[in-house]
Amino acid sequence: MRGMIDRIDKALLAAVCCIVVLLLGGALYSRNFLSLDYLLQQLQVASFLGVIATGAMLVILLGHIDLSIPWVVTMGGMMSTAAAGRGGMAGALAIPFAIACGLGIGLINGIGVAYLRVPSMIFTLAINAIAQGLMVVHTSGFAPQEHATPAMHFIAVERSILGIPNAVWMWAAIGGWTVVLLRRTTFGRRVYGIGNSERAVFLSRGNVDRVVVACFAIAGACAAFAGVLLAGYSTKAYQAMGDPYLLPAIAAVVLGGTSILGGRGSYLGTVAGVVLVTLLQSILSIVQVPEAARQIIYGAVIILMLLVYGRGQKVVS
Numbered sequence: 001m002r003g004m005i006d007r008i009d010k011a012l013l014a015a016v017c018c019i020v021v022l023l024l025g026g027a028l029y030s031r032n033f034l035s036l037d038y039l040l041q042q043l044q045v046a047s048f049l050g051v052i053a054t055g056a057m058l059v060i061l062l063g064h065i066d067l068s069i070p071w072v073v074t075m076g077g078m079m080s081t082a083a084a085g086r087g088g089m090a091g092a093l094a095i096p097f098a099i100a101c102g103l104g105i106g107l108i109n110g111i112g113v114a115y116l117r118v119p120s121m122i123f124t125l126a127i128n129a130i131a132q133g134l135m136v137v138h139t140s141g142f143a144p145q146e147h148a149t150p151a152m153h154f155i156a157v158e159r160s161i162l163g164i165p166n167a168v169w170m171w172a173a174i175g176g177w178t179v180v181l182l183r184r185t186t187f188g189r190r191v192y193g194i195g196n197s198e199r200a201v202f203l204s205r206g207n208v209d210r211v212v213v214a215c216f217a218i219a220g221a222c223a224a225f226a227g228v229l230l231a232g233y234s235t236k237a238y239q240a241m242g243d244p245y246l247l248p249a250i251a252a253v254v255l256g257g258t259s260i261l262g263g264r265g266s267y268l269g270t271v272a273g274v275v276l277v278t279l280l281q282s283i284l285s286i287v288q289v290p291e292a293a294r295q296i297i298y299g300a301v302i303i304l305m306l307l308v309y310g311r312g313q314k315v316v317s
């Protein structure tokens with residue numbers, strides 16, 4: 001236990017140090033990099049990734065991975081704006097409807113992994129392709145014309161409390177709930193337990209399958225809600241709007257100290273990882289690094305962290 005805590009603390013410390021270095025480096029490049037307005041803007045952008053990373057972390061803690069993130073995010077944005085376009089009660093229910101769609105996709109992912117015993121990487125990748133096809137059919141291959149509702153714009157863009165973007169408060173609320181779930185409930189202990197030894201949780205009469213399904217469902221709901229926030233931020237949804245978030249979300253989780261093999265990690269570390277990745281994206285944009293090179297960087301980070309944590313022992317169920 002002490003070794004696990006030490007490793008998480010070291011990873012968190014390393015992430016914080018990298019954040020400081022990036023802030024100082026950005027300040028040398030641009031005087032406005034450390035301004036309050038710019039930092040709040042970066043926090044707002046980080047909140048979208050943070051919501052996605054919350055669900056991704058739960059799945060990774062189990063020792064699984066969710067590759068359906070890109071098009072579940074897109075589905076959340078498109079379904080919310082589609083409901084908004086109908087007006088009336090449908091418009092009022094745009095946000096919960098989108099979250100319900102993501103929750104449904106997550107449930108399908110969880111059932112496929114837990115009950116059908118299909119490897120999560122394969123099953124979620126297939127579901128991502130299905131979600132993509134459904135959205136293309138929904139829009140007939142064209143860009144959606146519906147716009148976000150005022151409520152979507154409000155939670156994504158406005159600053160109602162202390163001048164902090166509402167999207168950041170949304171992320172904080174989801175994050176606080178996640179911390180309580182992981183640290184103060186039997187469910188959270190079983191999530192960590194499954195990541196370390198699924199068989200041990202099963203022998204202790206824990207319902208492994210239900211925990212797996214629940215985590216994938218939460219991940220789907222988080223991804224869809226992030227799509228709602230992105231649609232509110234951009235005023236409308238668009239094709240493949242979730243594509244840039246798969247590798248950054250996974251990279252943020254593992255940079256924060258969560259073992260990609262499962263069983264280890266803290267949400268505070270994930271928060272640090274999200275901020276780190278967001279600042280890195282900002283600096284790469286400032287120096288005009290192309291998107292392809294950024295994806296290479298995220299992939300290299302994931303491989304590096306896999307090599308680091310792959311040296312740890314994991315009980316095979």
